[in-house]
Amino acid sequence: MHINPTLPKKILAWYDNSKRDLPWRVGKKSPKKLYYRLLSEFMLQQTQVKTVIPYFINFTKKYKTLKALSKSNEKDILKMWEGLGYYRRARNLLACSKELVIKYKSKLPKTLLEIKKLPGVGEYTANALFGLIYNRPTIAVDGNVKRVFTRIINIDEAKINFNKFIEKNKKKLFTTSRNADFVEALMEFGALICKPKNPNCLTCCLKKTCKYFKSNKKIPGFKSKMIKNRNFDIFCYINKKKQIALTKKSQISFLKNFNLPEIKETNSFSKNKNWKFLKNYKNSISNLRLNINLYYKFSNKIPPTYNWYSLKENKEFVPSFTKKIFRQVSSLF
Numbered sequence: 001m002h003i004n005p006t007l008p009k010k011i012l013a014w015y016d017n018s019k020r021d022l023p024w025r026v027g028k029k030s031p032k033k034l035y036y037r038l039l040s041e042f043m044l045q046q047t048q049v050k051t052v053i054p055y056f057i058n059f060t061k062k063y064k065t066l067k068a069l070s071k072s073n074e075k076d077i078l079k080m081w082e083g084l085g086y087y088r089r090a091r092n093l094l095a096c097s098k099e100l101v102i103k104y105k106s107k108l109p110k111t112l113l114e115i116k117k118l119p120g121v122g123e124y125t126a127n128a129l130f131g132l133i134y135n136r137p138t139i140a141v142d143g144n145v146k147r148v149f150t151r152i153i154n155i156d157e158a159k160i161n162f163n164k165f166i167e168k169n170k171k172k173l174f175t176t177s178r179n180a181d182f183v184e185a186l187m188e189f190g191a192l193i194c195k196p197k198n199p200n201c202l203t204c205c206l207k208k209t210c211k212y213f214k215s216n217k218k219i220p221g222f223k224s225k226m227i228k229n230r231n232f233d234i235f236c237y238i239n240k241k242k243q244i245a246l247t248k249k250s251q252i253s254f255l256k257n258f259n260l261p262e263i264k265e266t267n268s269f270s271k272n273k274n275w276k277f278l279k280n281y282k283n284s285i286s287n288l289r290l291n292i293n294l295y296y297k298f299s300n301k302i303p304p305t306y307n308w309y310s311l312k313e314n315k316e317f318v319p320s321f322t323k324k325i326f327r328q329v330s331s332l333f
């Protein structure tokens with residue numbers, strides 16, 4: 001499980017010529033470095049670069065510094081995050097910015113252990129920040145990086161302990177003084193060259209030493225996450241003022257704490273006497289494919305934990321899942 005010692009220099013040379021121009025890549029001495037890196041790392045968890053860019057630009061226009069962000073509130077942050085999904089990230093980002101400003105005087109803690117204790121910062125983000133901000137010899141192991149490593153040694157991902165692999169190869173991985181660039185170059189290389197499908201082997205700078213490229217027995221291709229299908233019934237109270245009743249008391253784990261109509265998981269199409277069927281539609285959340293039956297009822301009375309929301313405009317944050325329900329129900333008027 002050894003890598004070739006020329007790997008860092010080759011990937012860095014490729015990176016210098018081919019890296020994308022991304023708004024969070026500011027100069028090494030920029031005072032915005034920590035804020036931009038923190039914000040982008042939170043946004044990029046589970047989300048693609050092209051989706052993140054406009055959100056990043058809007059955030060940094062509104063909140064120019066980490067301190068400004070830390071003084072915001074959950075309602076405003078969630079509103080700005082609307083459409084980006086995985087809203088727990090937004091709440092954690094706010095909590096993390098507060099802790100950095102108050103406890104660490106707007107600096108990143110000096111040890112990996114302390115960084116990992118920040119809200120919303122796991123193993124991957126901690127390593128990314130430690131390397132990017134302090135130029136420390138570390139690697140942020142995301143899906144891209146795992147793929148590059150598994151391919152260059154041509155060993156199945158399930159058979160590799162990446163922490164041990166990095167430890168074993170540290171003398172070959174950290175041969176330059178450009179640790180911060182290397183953290184990023186590896187991820188970029190995985191995203192643009194050693195892609196999940198159809199890697200660009202013929203033009204790749206590592207092809208001479210890459211075991212995947214040279215082998216007749218290549219490890220299998222990389223599959224996207226397993227898709228899971230689930231069925232839900234959604235029940236909407238609506239009134240003549242074009243309002244819909246929503247509650248945050250949903251029992252569905254991945255929709256907890258969001259404004260939603262009543263929602264129940266089902267095994268099959270169910271008939272509900274007291275509700276009118278409106279339509280069936282699909283909605284995807286990450287690797288979940290939701291098959292939704294939408295029901296409605298005109299009513300002025302709603303259960304105690306519900307509040308009325310306009311189907312047209314809301315100053316308060318409404319997740320895109322609920323907005324889709326708004327669009328369907330609006331067709332009744």
Ligand code: SF4
Pocket residue numbers: 148151152193194195199200201202204205206207210211212213
């Ligand atoms: S030669 Fe192909 S498989 Fe090997 S690192 Fe390059 S792109 Fe990836």
